Amino acid sequence: MANYLAQFQTIKSSCDRVVIAVEDVSDLWLNVRQSFEQRLPVKKACLNNKARNPVFVENLPAEFIQTTDSRLRSRFPQEQYLFWFREPYATVVLVTCEDLDEFKTILKPRLKLIVQNDEREWFIVFVSKAHPGNDQATKMAKKVYARLETDFNTKRRERCCKFDLHGTDADFWDDFDSKMVDCIRNTLDRRVQFYEEENRKLSEQRFTPIWNFCNFFILKESLAFMFEVTNLHEDSLREYDELELCYSESVNLPGKHREFGGLDTGDDQAALLNPGFKALTQIIQDDVFREFEFRQYIFACQAKLLFKLSRPVEVAARGYAFVVGFSKTLALHENALPFCFREVWVITACLGLIKSTSAQYDNGIVAIDSEKEFHRLQGDLYSLCRVKFMRLAYLIGYGVEIEKSPVNSASLSMLSWPKPATWPSIPPDSSAEIMTKEKITLQAKPREKLFNIQRKPLPLEPSFLLREANRRRAFLSVGNMSELYDSVDGSGLDAHSKLPSNKSSSNLMIRTMSGPATSETSLPVDRPMRLSEIHVAAEHALKQTISDPDFMTSLSSPEEFENRYMELTKGAADNYHRSWWKRHGVVLDGEIAAIFFKHGNYDLAAKSYEKVCALYSAEGWEELLADVLPDLAECQKILNDEAGYLASCVKLLSLESSLFSSKERQAFQSEVVRLAHSEMKHPVPLDVSSLITFAGNPAPPLELCDGDPGTLSVAVWSGFPDDIALESLSLRLSASSSADEGLKAIKSSDARVLVPGRNIITFAIPPQKPGSYVLGALTGQIGKLSFRSHGFSQDGPVDTDEFMSFEKPTRPVLKVRKPRALVDITPAVSSALLMNELQWIGLIVKPIDYSLKGGILHIDAGAELKIEESQMIEIESYRSNGEQSGPTDASKALSSSSEPGRVEKVPIENGKIKLPDWASDVTTLVWFPVRAIDDTIARGTSPASPLKHSIVDGMRMIALKLEFGAFHNQVFERTIAVHFTNPFHVSTRVVDKCNDGTLLLQVILHSEVKATLHVKDVSLDLQAGFEHLGNGDGRPTSSLFPLVIAPSSRAGILFVIRLSGTKDLDELENSDSMMTIKYGISGDRTTGAHSPVPVKPDDSEELLFKISLKLKRPVLDPCLAVGFLPFSTDCLRVGQLVNMKWRVERLKDLDEASLPDDEILYQVDANPQNWMVAGRKCGHISFSKAQGSRIEIAVTCVPLVSGYVHPPQLGLPDVGEANVSCNPAGPHLVCVLPPTLSTSYCIPA
Amino acid sequence: MIVCVAVVGHQNNPLYLQSFTEADDALKLHHVVHCSLDVIDERVNNPKRNAPTLNETFLGLLYPTENYKVYGYLTNTKVKFLMVTTDLDVKDADARNFFRKFHAAYVDAVSNPFHVPGKKIASRSFGARVSTIVKSFGSGTTV
Known part of the structure; x- marks a missing residue:
């Protein structure tokens, strides 16, 4: 059956559409x-897939071929079955007939003959030639068609349709299409069934010796091809997948050895x-295909179908997996394949896949996920290609051009060398090339x-190329090699299986190997090759392997290599x-940057390096960062990007110290310092958060009272390797409650040099608002550089995982309390002090948990109070009653016992007192002498003039x-009120008026002070x-004194006085009596009034108090009493006589000369309009002198x-009014x- | 042979990385581990496509390259364990088992009260334990 393979291929290539036979x-x-043919391709068809599910297929390609065509004739039945897929899927029987008889006799039998073949799917198209105008013909055609239908249609299936040659019947075409599709579908179903059956049969024989893959392949691919032709690509793909499996x-x-292919x-x-x-x-051999070609073939078929299905992403995915998998397969056969065949194949495969998939890829219609996936696969393909390309380049000596970065190392150092059966040997006449290569190697530093x-x-x-290459040369025995290398580095040959342990020794080795050899190029053949020779040999071998001249060009020179390398790297990165x-992309950006850097394109290089550094630093991969960051710094330095360069240096310093030697770190620091002190055009702010970190004390936060400054010590960790001098260092505090950072920076006055590690810096804090900070x-400033750090360290040294350390510490370092009373000053005296005397005023100065050290007390007495500044102020410690009685702890007791009642005298100047230091924390009592001045003379009181004294008068x-x-x-600040008073309050009263005019005047002295008065x-x-x-002089008997009050x-003193006669009333009114009291006082100043402060030492203790007393003469001194006697009648009437009677009585003897001896002049006053006085209005009456x-x-x-009128009054003109009393008094008004x-006065009307 | 194991924190920061190669080339393994995070990220961020593995800590093979393989493991706290091996035929069960032991060792290490969460693991006993686990890997001793 394998013989049919060629035929099968030919048929397959010639047949790409569904064939519909036309009978x-x-x-x-022709008509x-x-x-x-205009109906083709079939616009829409509903076909069944392999699982018998309907699938709608569009634009099914098809072709009408007449059965008489040579293509459909002359086929052997066996062939027909084998390549059944190419047989017609439907047969259209084209007939016409205008006569019923003709139909019956000729056409019908003929048709029957045609359609009796069950194998074929057929339908009849009756073509009516009748012109629409020709009714007869139309009718006839209809008749014949009806007959045709009855003969050939069955209940289950209609197989006839009528086509009007002269009319355009849209229905016909639908009918035609559906019948055609029905036929195709049925045929397809039958054929699929057939192929499946055949496949099943073959599969059953799989493990029997007669099984032949080729047959299986032809059947399987026939089915797949049939699906492909009928646009059932999914099914076709599945067939290929099965085939591959x-x-x-x-x-x-x-079993038997098979050829692999690839040669x-x-x-x-x-x-x-x-x-x-x-x-x-x-590619067939013994009924089996060669793997190399066949696997590729299957993949190509799959890829073609996937592209038809618009699934380039899947092509890329399968392609990548295939390349990787197939690369392994190639490795197994590597010793039979040309040198580096595997690498070259992978490169071309990747490039081919990239090219075709990206051409087919339409990124507008795919979901975001598959888009990402697609680009990832492209990236994978590019990077795989890149790795292999680098490997080839390395082999031919471009290794020096390849950046020794982690990414390249990871891909290359774990990738084994090609393993040819024998390593290519040096081609003849290549000494010039060897020289060139050697030069490159030597020049490269x-x-x-x-x-x-x-x-x-x-x-x-993966291991030294030199060893690997020499080891694989057939004519060098392992023993020789071992000896050879033992003499060089002593590591022995077993090192070849390990990774190189020391690169520097390898360099040394290469030198020693290649150095002397230049003069000995004509060594015997079994001399181990030198590195440059290996390169040349590899290059020559590669030239043999690579058939693509383009590809070879890209390895022809370092420049070409670099171009291609760049292209691949960029492709992968993008x-x-x-x-x-x-991450993959960014890392590859770093590789691109390295190339840019090499070519002096520092700007682009810096940009890419920045991306790489940002990636590493964001995720804390410091080892990797330490590898790239110096490169970035170098770019920035060359570009004069001072800000960036400084930031990079700082970053370098802040990396884990183990990543760089101390010498290197010192170099970083000196660079920072150099820049900071140089003339920078635009001084840049610098974030050193990762380098200089700080933390508050672990102790409880510093607590300050509102308005107080303080000193805060902060631990600052410097990550610099050496001491670093700062121009200034300031700290910003922020309120923990609000995000407001508007607080002023606090400058530190001390420590301008930060030593490496922990520094304790103190900051003087000006008064802050209440709150916690x-x-x-x-x-701070280093030179002209202002830096800023947000880095908080907990308690340990510099925190290197900086992305973690930005958590703000929540622990406050400073608490400023809300304003509160820090001290209280209260007057110590509870009662009034002596007015006009120098008195001590005590102030209790009580600090409330706050030191008063250095406090100054300003005392501003008012105008009526004078502080005696010539006197010293006394300050004594004070213990209140509560304190004394309350339980005191031991220390307090000790302090109180050690300083019992300490008293210190301090001067007062301009009303200011400096509090002594010992008084800063204890409650003290400050005594200072004042004199309240009251110029007014105190007045005594009497019942006639009661006290009008206000308490305010004595307030100061x-x-x-x-x-x-x-x-x-x-x-x-506080204003206190002190009450001053006179020592006495004096009141007088007349105790008794004696008949002889003597008055007993009692003077009562009220003590006004809480002190004993003498x-x-x-x-x-x-x-x-x-x-x-x-004859007394107004003093009481001296034996009375001293009188203690x-x-x-209070105390009373009686004076016996009498009125002295005087007529000058004014004088009487204005004059006051004056009482002078000489007294002494013994009182406690803590209680109140006390004996005045002696201004001079010889001041006597005796005090003088003067008080004016107003004595009033008695207002009345009646000698005569005039009484009004009641009227005799009840009522007074106008015109009626009434007797007014007054009784005059002599009350006492009048010895004054003004009064007549026995006669008194009297006079009646009456209003003449109201009263008529009958009789004498005035006259003398004689009156006995006797009382x-x-x-x-x-x-x-x-x-x-x-009416009510004033009655007449009796007056005694000779007697003073004061001497007359009215008793009983007359009425004020009388009713008249x-x-x-009287009728007699009546006048009749 | 396992060439490298690593613990990576939930912010993709390295917590522990130990290479077991004799050469001084740990940096390339740093790179491999770091880049493998891309794969983990992708898997974690596209849970739809990996629905069945959603609750699985073992992520399986992350990185099938020609010469080495990277296996991953993701804990509930988004701490990642990675293992780079040059063994090209590693059984999934072996890898699973390895990560299970590795995870247990990690849990013990971070349970140390002196360990600051999120910081690199400096514990020497952890390192020793990991070395033992690495050495026993693939030797068929299943615990």
Whole structure:
């Protein structure tokens, strides 16, 4: 059956559409052909797939072929079955007939004959030639067609349709299409069934010796091809997948040795997408295909179908897997294949896949996920290609051009060397090339990194190429090799299986190997090859392997290599960037940057390096960062990007210290310092958060009172390897409650040099608003460079995982309390002090948990209060009653016992007192002498002039201001009131009036103070109008004194006085009596009044108090009493006589000369309009001088008007008014009735 | 042979990375581990496509390259364990078992009260334990 393979291929290539046979019974084809072929391809068809599910297929390609055509004739039945897929899927029987008889006799039997073949799916198209105008013909045609229908239609299926040649019947075409599709579907179903059956049969024989893969392949592919032709691509693909699976199973079966393939010219170029690359007949051997070609063929078929299904993503995915898998397969056969065949094949395969998939890929219509996936796959293909390309380049000596980066090392150093049967040997006449290569190797020197960073370059080779190549040369025995290398580095040959342990030794080895050899090029053949020779040999071998001249060009020179390398790297990076695999993309950007760097394209290089660094630093991959960052720094340095360069240096410094040697770190620092002190055009702010970190004390936060400054010590960790001098260092605090950072920076005054590691810096904190504060930022200056750090370290040294350390510490370092009373000043005296005397005023100064150290007390007494500045102020410690009685702890008790009642005298200047230091924390009592000045003379009181004294009179206000705190920033102000008073309050009263005019005047001294008063002497200087009785001078008996008056008690002193006669009333009114009291006082100043402060030492203790007393002469001194006697009648009437009677009584003897001896002049006053006085209005009456003598005076009056009127008054003109008393007093008004009506006066009307 | 094991934190920061190659080329393994995070990210961020493995800590083979393989493991706290091996035929069960032991060792290490979560693991005993696990890998000793 394998013989049919060639035929099968030919048929397959010639047959690419569904064939529909046309049985032209009535020679109509030429008439209808055009309109029939216009229906093709079949727009829509519903076919059944392999699982018998309906599938809608569009644009099914089809072709009408007449049965008489040579293509359909002359086929052997066996062939027909084998290649059934190419047989017609439907047969259209074209007939026409205009006569019923003719139909019956000729056409019908003929048709029957045609359709009796069951194998064929057929339907009849009756073509009516009748012109629409020709009714007869039309009718006839209809009749015949009806007959045709009855004969050939069955109940289950209609097989006839009628086509009007002259009419356009849209229904016909639908009918035609559906019948055609029905036929195709049925045929397809039947054929699928057939092929499946055949396949099943063959599969059953799979493990029998007669099984032949080729047959299976033809059947399977026939089915697949049939599906493909009918646009059932999914099914076709599945067939190929099964075929592939079956092949891999069969090819891996142990048994006879099969050829692998891949030895033809051009095989190195992968034919992954070209199924027709090689004819299948060429690759068959013993009924089995060669693996190399066949696997590619299957993949190409699959890829073709996938592209037809618009699934380029899947092509890429399958392609990548295929390339990787097939590369392994190639490795198994590597010793039979040309040198580096595998690498070359992979490169071409990847490039081919990339090219075709990206051409087919329409990124507009796919979902985002598959887009990302697609780009990821493209990236994978590119990077796989890139790796293999680098490997080839390395082999031919471009290794020096390849950056020894982690990515390259990871891909190359774990990738084994090609394993040819024998390593290619040096071609003849290649000494010039060897020289050139050698030169390149010798000239190449590792790039010196900035800061003199010395790193061992990462390996790009799995083991030394030199060893590997020499080992694989057939004529060198292993023993020789071993000896050879033992003599060089002593590591022995077993090192070849390990990774190189020391690169520097390998360099040394290469030198020693290649050095002397230059002069000995004509060594015997079994001399181990030198490296340059290996390169040349590899290059020559590659030239043999690679058939694509383009490809070879890209390896022809380092420049070409670099171009291709760049192209591949860029392709990979770009695609990775568009996929999920950002890291891959960024890392490859770094490789691109390295090339840019090499070519002096520093700008682009820096940009790419920045991306790489950002990636590594964001995720904390410091080892990788340490590898790239110096490169970035170098770019920035060259580009004069000072800001970037500084940032990079700082970053380098802040990396884990183990990543760089101390020398390198010192170089970084000196670079930073150099830049900071240089003339920078635009000084840049620098974030050193990762380098300089800081933390507050682990102790509880510093607590300050509102308005107080303080000092805060902060631990600052410097990550610099050496001491670093700072111009300034400031700290910002931020309130923990709000995000407001508007606080002023606090400068540190000390420590301008940060030593490596921990530094304790103290900051003087000016007064802050109340609240709690956390550390905000540390700013400072290095040279002209201002830096800023947000890095908080907990308690340990510099925190390197910086992305973690940006958590703000929540622990406050400073708490400023809300304003509160820090001190209290209260007056110590509870009762009044002596007015006009120098008195101590005590102030209790009580600090409330706050030191008053250095406090200054300003005392501002008002105008009426004078502080005696000549006196010293006394300050003593004070313990209140509560403190004394309450339980005191031991220390307090100790301190109180050690300083019992300490007293210190301090001067007062301009009302300011400096508090002594010992008084800063204890409650003290400050005594200062004042004198309240009251110029007014105290007045005594008497019942006639009661006390009009106000308490305000004795009040004096003292304004106090205490400045304290470290900077006298705290101020306490208070105004206190002190009450001053006179020592006594004096009141007088007349105790008794004696008949002889003597008055007993009692003077009562009320003590006004809470102190004992000793009255030593009292003298009363009486005012005019009074005089002391007897010959006394107004002093009480001296034996009375000293009179002691207890606090709040009183004492009385009696004076016997009498009125002295005087007529000058004014004088009497204005003059006061003056009482002078000499007294002493013994009181406690803590309680109140006390003996005045002696200004001079010889001041006597005796005090003088003067008080004026107003004595009033008695207002009345009646000698005569005038009484009004009641009227005799009940009521007064106008015109009626009434007797007014007054009784005059002598009350006492009048010894004054002004009064007549026995006669008194009297006079009646009456309003003449109201009263008529009958009789004498005035006259003398004689009146006995004896006391108690009485006389009555009667006057007759007539009231003249009615109403209430003043009655007449009796006056005694000779006697002073004061000497007359009215007793009983007369009425003020009397009621006078109108006169009684008298008829005699009536006048009749 | 396992050439490298790594623990990577939930912010993709390396917590522990130990290479077992004799050469001084750990940096390339850093690179391999770092780039493998792309694959983990992709799997974690596209749970739809990997619905059945959603609750699975073992991520399986991340990175099938020609010469080495990277296996991954993701804990509930998004800590990733990675293992780079040059063994090209590793049984999934072996890898699973390895990660299970590795995870247990990690849990013990971070349970140390002196360990700051999120910081690199500096514990020497952890390192020793990991080395033992690595050495026993593939030797058929299943615990």
